[in-house]
Amino acid sequence: MNGRTLAIPQLSLRFVPVWRRNQLVWRKLAIPSMLGNLADPMIYMLGLGYGLGALVPSVQGVPYIVFLAAGTICFSTMNSATFETLYSSFSRMHVQRTWDGIMNAPVTLDDVVLAELVWAATKACLSGLAILVVAWALGLTHSPMALWILAVLPLVGLAFGAIGLCITAVSPSYDFFMYYFTLFITPMAMLSGVFYPVDQLPGAFQALAHALPLTHAIALARPLFLGTAPEAIAPHVAVLAGYAAVAFYVAVVLFRRRLLK
Amino acid sequence: MPAPSHGESAPPVLAARELRKRYGDQWVVDGVSFAIARGECFGLLGPNGAGKTTTLRLCLGLVEPDGGTIALAGRPVPRDARRARATVGVVPQFDNLDPDFTVEENLMVYGRYFGLPEAAIRARIPSLLEFAGLAGRRGARIQTLSGGMKRRLTLARSLVNDPELVFMDEPTTGLDPQARHLIWDRLRQLVAQGKTILLTTHFMEEAERLCNRIMIMDRGRIIAEGAPRMLIEREVERHVIEVRGDGAAGWAATRAPALASRVERSGDTVFLYAADPAPAVAALESEPGLTYMHRPANLEDVFLKLTGRELRD
Numbered sequence: 060m061n062g063r064t065l066a067i068p069q070l071s072l073r074f075v076p077v078w079r080r081n082q083l084v085w086r087k088l089a090i091p092s093m094l095g096n097l098a099d100p101m102i103y104m105l106g107l108g109y110g111l112g113a114l115v116p117s118v119q120g121v122p123y124i125v126f127l128a129a130g131t132i133c134f135s136t137m138n139s140a141t142f143e144t145l146y147s148s149f150s151r152m153h154v155q156r157t158w159d160g161i162m163n164a165p166v167t168l169d170d171v172v173l174a175e176l177v178w179a180a181t182k183a184c185l186s187g188l189a190i191l192v193v194a195w196a197l198g199l200t201h202s203p204m205a206l207w208i209l210a211v212l213p214l215v216g217l218a219f220g221a222i223g224l225c226i227t228a229v230s231p232s233y234d235f236f237m238y239y240f241t242l243f244i245t246p247m248a249m250l251s252g253v254f255y256p257v258d259q260l261p262g263a264f265q266a267l268a269h270a271l272p273l274t275h276a277i278a279l280a281r282p283l284f285l286g287t288a289p290e291a292i293a294p295h296v297a298v299l300a301g302y303a304a305v306a307f308y309v310a311v312v313l314f315r316r317r318l319l320k
Numbered sequence: 321m322p323a324p325s326h327g328e329s330a331p332p333v334l335a336a337r338e339l340r341k342r343y344g345d346q347w348v349v350d351g352v353s354f355a356i357a358r359g360e361c362f363g364l365l366g367p368n369g370a371g372k373t374t375t376l377r378l379c380l381g382l383v384e385p386d387g388g389t390i391a392l393a394g395r396p397v398p399r400d401a402r403r404a405r406a407t408v409g410v411v412p413q414f415d416n417l418d419p420d421f422t423v424e425e426n427l428m429v430y431g432r433y434f435g436l437p438e439a440a441i442r443a444r445i446p447s448l449l450e451f452a453g454l455a456g457r458r459g460a461r462i463q464t465l466s467g468g469m470k471r472r473l474t475l476a477r478s479l480v481n482d483p484e485l486v487f488m489d490e491p492t493t494g495l496d497p498q499a500r501h502l503i504w505d506r507l508r509q510l511v512a513q514g515k516t517i518l519l520t521t522h523f524m525e526e527a528e529r530l531c532n533r534i535m536i537m538d539r540g541r542i543i544a545e546g547a548p549r550m551l552i553e554r555e556v557e558r559h560v561i562e563v564r565g566d567g568a569a570g571w572a573a574t575r576a577p578a579l580a581s582r583v584e585r586s587g588d589t590v591f592l593y594a595a596d597p598a599p600a601v602a603a604l605e606s607e608p609g610l611t612y613m614h615r616p617a618n619l620e621d622v623f624l625k626l627t628g629r630e631l632r633d
Contacts (some may be wrong), residue, residue, distance in 0.1 A: 159414075
């Protein structure tokens with residue numbers, strides 16, 4: 060790897076036309092895409108929330124479905140960013156060769172990767188927002204504080220979008236993504252407090268949970284959903300932003316190594 | 321940059337000097353120098369793996385060279401490649417049109433990558449579609465287009481920024497003869513409009529028809545350069561006689577050497593190269609078991625002489 064491969068990404072607003080390209084494709088398929096993004100988390104939230112919730116008196120002083128809702132918002136945002144940067148980005152990079160076409164124009168790889176990240180975060184925010192709207196409609200929250208979740212969602216989208224791009228950059232095929240889900244996304248969903256509080260975990264797992272970005276997303280979103288301010292905002296924000304920044308840099312380096320040779 | 325050898329005084333649109341690129345311990349581009357003047361149609365030929373596509377990618381600034389210098393549209397590449405590409409169009413070897421978009425959306429979205437205002441792109445679309453013979457297909461989905469139409473749309477897309485120089489990487493590979501002739505016609509129109517074209521191709525006929533100058537590469541090096549007619553005159557005998565038949569191999573071994581300056585065999589065909597075809601033709605007339613075809617030498621003969629007949633995969 061030479062100096063040019065490792066250089067700090069050079070970013071510019073030229074990523075915007077690439078973002079708009081992805082947005083135009085999405086607009087054509089928006090209704091099925093949104094329904095697909097919504098259906099899965101909604102089934103979990105309503106099924107577990109009301110079904111399992113009937114057996115659980117309350118969690119942290121609220122009905123189980125209310126507890127679950129904030130976790131579902133973050134989980135859904137994470138999944139949306141992950142699917143977009145794995146399957147869709149891989150398809151644009153490798154299968155359709157869309158990136159090759161873009162890079163023949165005066166747009167650099169760094170800006171293409173930035174566009175992919177910002178687009179994935181955009182889509183992720185829409186997914187999280189959709190769950191929030193449904194939770195609001197079901198009366199699971201009434202607090203204006205819950206609107207602050209909208210400020211958390213971009214961070215979640217950027218962090219998981221950037222991590223997903225790292226995986227895409229080294230992936231030989233779609234099949235490879237299964238490892239990422241099995242080894243990272245699914246265990247994280249169990250460790251990060253989506254379905255039950257992190258302090259239910261044995262000590263060693265709690266320590267591991269605090270290293271995971273989803274834990275910090277939920278640590279911000281859950282109190283906001285319940286109408287209170289999170290205890291410590293800055294550390295959680297810092298962890299999410301750190302994941303986003305470092306993973307983005309790593310993704311750019313890996314994409315340069317893969318494509319600019 | 322010094323003026324190119326054919327004596328234009330204007331600076332070249334693209335100039336490469338001592339270009340080198342290595343993958344592992346293999347030099348895929350090994351000391352390549354050339355300059356393309358404004359308005360030229362320059363052909364880059366070579367067998368598979370000769371280094372053509374890598375040379376194009378180097379010139380576009382998509383690959384870091386291991387040595388040498390490149391100036392594209394007067395700008396150093398790769399350092400200033402992004403801005404240099406603003407004046408360049410590219411027809412890639414593999415279609416990468418957006419399958420989710422219509423014909424028109426493909427042009428609009430691509431034009432935006434150049435930072436062009438939407439009104440300007442919109443104003444340009446009818447003439448681009450007209451040029452590509454797609455005037456009635458504005459709203460058509462990409463999946464509904466034939467291979468030839470996709471290629472023409474890719475050509476139209478490469479012109480959305482009104483480039484000075486168009487890179488074309490095997491633009492007619494996989495097309496039927498009708499579609500190929502249409503692309504050739506459009507390339508001639510572009511040259512007539514004063515555009516500069518850098519064309520890579522496997523089709524010697526294509527290069528001979530379209531290019532005013534060609535460069536043949538093999539194993540990363542330039543092995544010949546010049547006008548097609550001049551290369552044919554310089555590198556091969558004027559006449560070629562192709563001989564087939566049951567006894568062709570034996571005849572080639574015994575009689576042919578005295579009748580031609582060079583004899584080559586490829587499969588069941590014997591090729592005789594001669595400045596004067598009369599003795600060979602006369603001899604073949606008295607060989608009832610052999611059929612033959614006498615034709616003028618062409619660029620393919622030059623290519624095969626210089627790069628050999630063995631397969632390159």
